[in-house]
Amino acid sequence: MSDVGAGPIVREPVLRAPANRVSPQAIGFWTVSALIGDVVLVIGALVAWLVIPGAPGWVGLLVLLLAVAAVAHVVLMPRIRYRVHRWEVTDTAVHTREGWIGRETRIAPISRVQTVDSRQGALMRLFGLASITVTTASAAGPITVDCLDADTAAHVVARLTAITAATEGDAT
Template sequence: MTTQPTDGPPPTLREPANQVSPRAVSYWRLTAGIGALVTWLALAIGYAVLPQRPWWVTLLLVLVVGATIVHLVLMPRIRFRVHRWEVTPTAVHTRAGWLSREERIAPLSRVQTVDSAQGALMRAFGLMSITVTTASAAGPLTIACLDSVTARAVVAELTEITGSHEGDAT
């Protein structure tokens, strides 16, 4: 399929309108901190049991600890600025990532299921994630770290909209 050249600039896709909950920053920082502590503990044990440590092992240890600290400081804020979502009468639009970014749009006529998930830590922060499964080879769309009340409203809205579409979403 070829497209005909048009006059003027090409159309641009606007970003999704909604951000995730501001509490997501603390949640992401805590989960990254837990991961960092596990990593640091494993490194400390490995470092302690090595009888003779070459200089590069110490350098590697310092680099890994430094990288996890940078990750703890930068990732949650960048991720909060990037993660966006929107539900329109015709589609679900998401953008996610912090190093690499993924933007997905799924027509509501293709939605097969709408799921919500809330682990113990998410529950403590009052957050919930929504997964929208479509008839797409790219897999489901996920809207991570919404306020629980907002997430329940979005699930209800998506259920109502997709329930009104006829067909089997394939």
């Protein structure tokens, strides 16, 4: 006789999304950042096309397609990123999810945290945003939580510092 199906059903744990969204101001920040980069790219391509003597007409079409793609990038990317980007810090782990075309989920146990850094560039300051970077003893590299409200970022850094100081282990 076979015991197949006779035992209890074991369900695999399901990974839930991190609980917190980034700041709504991130949409404006990502829009302006994309706009700056895309304008420079399109203007550079346009100038190159106009300056190169005897450039074929299809190059102009490529510049036009690049401009259309840049507009789509500026309009779509920030909103998609905002829907996807999430983060959470618990007493046991740092959990992030990010991306707008692809998706990356990272979870780092608190016992592996080595450093916690915050960053706030000039454009981020204009939007009242900051990012935190959690460096771990991992070959995958640090975990970054982009575009938090600056006050939230300061509180998260303080909380992570307190949690890691109280956690036994050497983060290696």
